Amino acid sequence: MTFDYDLFVIGGGSGGVRAARIAASEYHARVGLAEESRMGGTCVIRGCVPKKLMIFASQAGALAHEARGYGWQSADAGPFDWLMFRHKLDAELTRLEGAYTGGLVAAGVDIHKQRAHLHDAHTVELADGRRVTAKHILIAAGGRPQLPGIEGEELGMISDDLFLMEKVPGRVLVVGGGFIACEFATILQGLGAHTTLSYRGDAVLRGFDGDMRRNATEQLRVIGVELRLPSTPTKLEKRDGGILVTYDDGATDQYDAVMFATGRTPHTKGLGLEQAGVKLGQKGEVVVDEWSQSSVPSIFAVGDVTDRVNLTPVAIREGHSFADTVFGAKPRKVDHRLYGAAVYIRPHEVASIGLTEEEAAAQGPHEVYEASFRPMRSLFAGSDARAVMKLLVDAGTHKVTGCHIFGPEAGEMIQLVAIPMGMCATKADFDAAIAVHPTLAEELVTMRRPTRHIGGAHPDKTVGSA
Numbered sequence: 510m511t512f513d514y515d516l517f518v519i520g521g522g523s524g525g526v527r528a529a530r531i532a533a534s535e536y537h538a539r540v541g542l543a544e545e546s547r548m549g550g551t552c553v554i555r556g557c558v559p560k561k562l563m564i565f566a567s568q569a570g571a572l573a574h575e576a577r578g579y580g581w582q583s584a585d586a587g588p589f590d591w592l593m594f595r596h597k598l599d600a601e602l603t604r605l606e607g608a609y610t611g612g613l614v615a616a617g618v619d620i621h622k623q624r625a626h627l628h629d630a631h632t633v634e635l636a637d638g639r640r641v642t643a644k645h646i647l648i649a650a651g652g653r654p655q656l657p658g659i660e661g662e663e664l665g666m667i668s669d670d671l672f673l674m675e676k677v678p679g680r681v682l683v684v685g686g687g688f689i690a691c692e693f694a695t696i697l698q699g700l701g702a703h704t705t706l707s708y709r710g711d712a713v714l715r716g717f718d719g720d721m722r723r724n725a726t727e728q729l730r731v732i733g734v735e736l737r738l739p740s741t742p743t744k745l746e747k748r749d750g751g752i753l754v755t756y757d758d759g760a761t762d763q764y765d766a767v768m769f770a771t772g773r774t775p776h777t778k779g780l781g782l783e784q785a786g787v788k789l790g791q792k793g794e795v796v797v798d799e800w801s802q803s804s805v806p807s808i809f810a811v812g813d814v815t816d817r818v819n820l821t822p823v824a825i826r827e828g829h830s831f832a833d834t835v836f837g838a839k840p841r842k843v844d845h846r847l848y849g850a851a852v853y854i855r856p857h858e859v860a861s862i863g864l865t866e867e868e869a870a871a872q873g874p875h876e877v878y879e880a881s882f883r884p885m886r887s888l889f890a891g892s893d894a895r896a897v898m899k900l901l902v903d904a905g906t907h908k909v910t911g912c913h914i915f916g917p918e919a920g921e922m923i924q925l926v927a928i929p930m931g932m933c934a935t936k937a938d939f940d941a942a943i944a945v946h947p948t949l950a951e952e953l954v955t956m957r958r959p960t961r962h963i964g965g966a967h968p969d970k971t972v973g974s975a
């Protein structure tokens with residue numbers, strides 16, 4: 510049977526673009542790709558990139574404060590021009606969108622700027638009614654925000670809306686305690702909004718190491734975010750030009766804007782997957798095996814639509830591995846067990862890789878090496894903010910199984926820690942590195958004695974504590 514394409518990709522985000530580009534440019538496959546919105550997807554257009562630029566923008570006040578601590582007595586951030594920033598942001602996203610499109614065109618990918626859905630195991634139907642056939646179809650449709658299902662929730666915003674605001678709200682409520690809630694609460698507070706965060710647990714960032722969670726929660730409070738923990742909004746109503754929020758304990762408060770950051774779900778609705786025989790999971794995710802292959806052999810899926818690890822570099826790796834495997838005769842699986850992640854809150858980020866202390870304790874005997882200190886840069890400027898570095902070491906094998914950093918540029922540090930950890934480095938390997946001084950990261954190679962032992966009986970309590 511002949512097909513119009515060797516590969517048709519639905520979704521031009523992190524995973525889809527990479528898979529299409531590699532299949533076409535490296536393996537000379539005939540590739541078509543449909544994108545219904547802007548090329549680049551969530552990360553480029555309404556995620557990682559604009560979010561991080563907003564984090565940078567929101568730090569002017571804190572930087573001016575620090576400069577005053579260094580003797581620049583009149584340092585002041587001055588007024589923030591949101592519309593000017595938004596205009597520059599739009600231009601930058603347009604530049605990136607062009608770069609992504611250009612990369613695909615240069616690779617020879619046929620771009621269809623419209624929505625697509627499956628017709629059958631080898632056929633895609635485009636919004637304009639055309640049908641195209643492909644030997645392989647890749648679903649890379651990403652995820653979309655999930656609302657909590659409460660009365661009046663349509664009055665609230667989602668993260669996509671934040672990049673398009675006409676002005677910075679005076680009083681804003683952020684609902685949720687995950688990555689997006691913490692990062693956007695930091696941004697909004699830094700841009701001058703009086704920000705409240707409502708979360709149903711006692712500490713934000715569920716799933717992260719307990720110490721990181723406690724520090725992140727406390728930092729949000731210190732930078733001025735009003736924390737309502739634990740609490741859950743139950744109703745939103747329009748009131749006097751604002752939004753009246755009722756909480757589960759009966760309390761009410763009024764805000765100029767409410768933002769829901771209550772998770773994301775796979776974007777599979779209306780894709781025709783079930784009719785084509787593709788098995789979906791409980792959240793609507795495409796169920797795939799270790800090769801990203803769905804229950805229909807010609808249909809694969811990568812990225813957030815599979816709800817494995819919902820991060821851009823993971824989607825990219827999955828897309829690349831799919832192309833190598835199917836078109837390059839280089840079978841490659843993605844190991845989802847070890848990946849670094851950072852939460853870009855300020856002034857200190859949370860960055861993690863591997864086991865949390867709680868997971869390590871459940872797995873068996875571990876040593877915990879921990880340093881908590883005031884970094885010299887902020888200390889000199891008059892801040893009491895503490896940084897925390899933690900290494901978890903398997904007491905039997907001495908391998909470093911987890912690393913957690915709460916500190917300035919923690920994301921940059923964890924990226925480098927990911928290399929030795931991927932090579933199964935032991936604590937002795939870390940110790941063998943001569944420190945770079947004075948840096949924050951030197952703490953990672955100078956922690957000599959375990960702070961505590963966890964996870965039951967230890968085979969040798971002296972190893973690793975020179």
Ligand SMILES: Cc1cc2nc3c(=O)[nH]c(=O)nc-3n(C[C@H](O)[C@H](O)[C@H](O)COP(=O)(O)OP(=O)(O)OC[C@H]3O[C@@H](n4cnc5c(N)ncnc54)[C@H](O)[C@@H]3O)c2cc1C
Nearest residue numbers: 520522523524545550551552556625651812813819820821
């Ligand atoms: C606010 C926010 C901040 C984030 N920050 C980070 C971060 O700092 N670091 C990080 O690693 N990750 C971050 N993420 C997560 C990251 O953006 C995602 O994991 C990543 O974009 C997933 O890539 P993907 O290819 O699976 O999907 P996406 O990038 O979502 O791409 C899917 C694309 O498919 C298109 N599409 C969907 N259905 C169809 C259809 N039927 N026809 C045609 N096109 C379709 C969509 O328009 C979209 O462009 C963030 C996410 C958000 C929301």
Ligand SMILES: NC(=O)c1ccc[n+]([C@@H]2O[C@H](COP(=O)([O-])OP(=O)(O)OC[C@H]3O[C@@H](n4cnc5c(N)ncnc54)[C@H](O)[C@@H]3O)[C@@H](O)[C@H]2O)c1
Nearest residue numbers: 657685686687688689690770771772773819820851852853
């Ligand atoms: N820096 C980064 O790498 C980064 C940044 C943003 C997003 N992301 C990715 O995007 C994903 C989605 O981010 P997110 O913050 O939306 O999701 P999340 O899963 O991290 O957090 C969702 C939060 O919403 C809360 N919640 C869920 N349902 C609720 C309800 N009905 N009522 C009240 N609270 C509710 C949860 O308890 C949780 O705190 C992340 O898991 C991550 O993979 C990554």
